[in-house]
Amino acid sequence: MTTAQRPAHAPADHPAIAAPKTGILIANLGTPDNYDYWSMRRYLNEFLSDKRVIDYPAWKWQPLLQGIILTKRPFTSGKNYKLIWNHDKGESPLMTITRAQTEALRARAEAEWGDQVMVEFCMRYGNPSTQEVLDRMVAAGCRRIVFLPLYPQYAGATSATANDQLFRALMTQKWQPSVRTCDPYFDRPDYIQALADSVTRTLDGKSPTKLVASYHGMPRRYLLEGDPYHCQCQKTTRLLCEALGWPADRIDTTFQSVFGTEEWLRPYTVEHVAELARQGHTDIAVISPAFASDCIETLEEINGEIREAFEEAGGKTFTYIPCLNDEPAHIEVMMGVIRDNIAGWVQPARAELAAAGGA
Known part of the structure; x- marks a missing residue:
């Protein structure tokens, strides 16, 4: 991995800058950190406070949410999560599967584009947050990012709110990367x-x-x-x-x-x-x-x-x-969407080697 370096003609006190690369960031809905009451309450509060999900006026919705729903629903939702929890890994199946999808995409992307790319995942609600992952990718040198919400069909309450959260995270960056958000793939x-x-x-x-x-x-x-x-x-x-x-x-x-x-x-x-x-x-x-x-x-x-x-x-x-999850055919679908959106930003690793005079 290339480490950050001071630019060639910069003064001695200039901060180090990471070598530029292109980021691929996939986003899933999210998951509680655990199925206990407080973990569930934090997760449900973030989810159900999203105006894209529940668009009622805050004065009308928040008293109901904070006073009644978040008092009772964390117990019932926690029991349901416990039934499906991946106890071996200490996480929900959604987290396990999203990580597996990311690892498969990372392997495919590195085989195709080498170290020009960085592949990560984030969650709209819960952890790892969009803000946390975007900060890490920018610090690693991602000057361009392809953002793929994992929703085949577009909806304001899914794809749009994932994009919203990315745009909010971008507002905190001193040096914003260029971003391409992917279209839904419902009819590919x-x-x-x-x-x-x-x-x-x-x-x-x-x-x-x-x-x-x-x-x-x-x-x-x-x-x-x-x-x-x-x-x-x-x-x-x-x-x-x-x-x-x-x-x-x-x-x-x-x-x-x-x-x-x-x-x-x-x-x-x-x-x-x-x-x-x-x-x-x-x-x-x-x-x-x-x-x-x-x-x-x-x-x-x-x-x-x-x-x-x-x-x-x-x-x-x-x-x-079952859902397509990390089935090879599904990973290829995602790679197809990414290829469409990364075009012009990276070139195949073999072409890069040839341009550099390699084998």
Whole structure:
């Protein structure tokens, strides 16, 4: 690794400057540091205080959040996290998977671009924070950064708030790096094919009568206000169905994780799977194309609450299809997005060697 040095013609008291490089920063939603009450409260407070997530006026929302929700919900959320916690590593599955994704991307990026790049990850809520990681990357010499929020479909409450946090962190930098934020990848052919392959691999010859594509929910009002998330989810489902070669009525689009009393995008997954069972669809599979990593919403909500609703309504066989996580095909999708956005900033390592007169 190149260490920081004083510029060649600078005076003796000039500070050392790290050699310039390009940063690749991926951002996931976040995770509590632990599942105890105070860890959960800190995490939920940061998450539910985000105006992109809950856009009610602070005078109306904060008393409810601080006085009621954060008194009770850390206990129930903590119990749910404990059920899925990676006790060997002392962290949530989301952290374990995001780190594995980063390590795989780092290996691929270094093989392609050598020491021209630095690959890191941050969390929108919790640790490692966007601010902490950006500070470290800038100190290491990253003069340009490709920022990839790990959300295939764009939403104000996911992609936009991740970008917001990056921009806030940039405001603290004396010497700001150039930044490119990546577009969502909900309709990339390689992403759709990776999803289709994961369905085929997991089903392994089984033939459920329905595949439910369950996306994280949001208030229906956001769609009416111009958020494209709902439309992008629908397109992902349609393209997945086409890639599988299935009839359109074999895959249903639903939305999970409803919160509060406002109407959210419908149909709600937990209600829909129960209705499917009552209609005679006793063998179904569920996939979560909106999540790049398995997390509390997939490992506990889908495999817990939603599975139970299906079975209690008479369902027999419930197959959960894991997220793409750090599967090689998913890493290649991410690399494809990064290549599109890093173009012109770096050149292949072999070309760099040739330009320097190497072998």
